[in-house]
Amino acid sequence: MGAAGAVEASTDGPAGERRQLINVAYRLLGSLAESEDAVQEAYARWYALPRSRQDEIASPGAWLTTVTGRICLDVLGSARARRERYVGAWLPDPLPDRAEWDHGQGTDLADQMVLDESVTMAFLVVLESMTPAERVAFVLHDVFRYPFAEIADVLGRTPAACKQLAASARRRVRVARASVTAAGQADVVRHVKEAWESKDIAALVGLLAPTAVMTADGGGMVGTALRPVEGGARIAQYMVAIAARAPGLELLERSVNGVPGLVAQRAGVVLTVASFDVTDGRVTRIWAVRNPEKLRPWLRAGLGPVPG
Numbered sequence: 001m002g003a004a005g006a007v008e009a010s011t012d013g014p015a016g017e018r019r020q021l022i023n024v025a026y027r028l029l030g031s032l033a034e035s036e037d038a039v040q041e042a043y044a045r046w047y048a049l050p051r052s053r054q055d056e057i058a059s060p061g062a063w064l065t066t067v068t069g070r071i072c073l074d075v076l077g078s079a080r081a082r083r084e085r086y087v088g089a090w091l092p093d094p095l096p097d098r099a100e101w102d103h104g105q106g107t108d109l110a111d112q113m114v115l116d117e118s119v120t121m122a123f124l125v126v127l128e129s130m131t132p133a134e135r136v137a138f139v140l141h142d143v144f145r146y147p148f149a150e151i152a153d154v155l156g157r158t159p160a161a162c163k164q165l166a167a168s169a170r171r172r173v174r175v176a177r178a179s180v181t182a183a184g185q186a187d188v189v190r191h192v193k194e195a196w197e198s199k200d201i202a203a204l205v206g207l208l209a210p211t212a213v214m215t216a217d218g219g220g221m222v223g224t225a226l227r228p229v230e231g232g233a234r235i236a237q238y239m240v241a242i243a244a245r246a247p248g249l250e251l252l253e254r255s256v257n258g259v260p261g262l263v264a265q266r267a268g269v270v271l272t273v274a275s276f277d278v279t280d281g282r283v284t285r286i287w288a289v290r291n292p293e294k295l296r297p298w299l300r301a302g303l304g305p306v307p308g
Contacts, residue, residue: 030092087220208232
């Protein structure tokens, strides 16, 4: 990890820290709307400070990161209760490639987001399994390279305790390491697309690991499986049944959170964004986001060429 830590420090003062803060917040929260709210709140607190207090702060960027981290920590704490009331499975917001964002929805965010291995759906789902404190310690240290002394200010714990939290989180992440190259995953995803379009159950079963799991997020707003579908054969049958019930459905190969995925649209409207985890040439996990609120940046995903 650590690629996101390459987000360059700004020379434009506090306002120029937005890109870094948005990237931190999204990795902590997995929600674009909540990330924007957290960063907005951090800036509101900065500008509410007296000018004399602002002048005393040697690094506004570090101050804003600390405050954003604390806000995200609070959000993570309350999110668990909210997600218990969520209809079906909750998945992080899927991110389009920068060129694919809808021009009316988050164009500024498209320019801010850094797509690397720390925003893949597989990685974000593992982050969801952590405690809020583990997630903050791990993301700030392992992804963004903040020292534990600064993370201690965010969590209100000792640097040694923060180091232990990050180590615990790191053990969880080891099982979610990238297992194939982007090119290798693209080949598998393309074959899945072709088999799905042709409603070829046997081909799909061959592309799916016997222990594969598909998780869908409809948020109670659209019809979808409320519980994970387990087993390659069951997933293949489910996918073909969906295709049979949705005439005119078009599948597009698109970058999803920086890796090859699929977008399903009908009449130009994006209905589903699917992410994949591939191991040894077979799909082990599928994450299908159908909640329309999470698909707003994808409204124009059917336009333009397939990313090469």
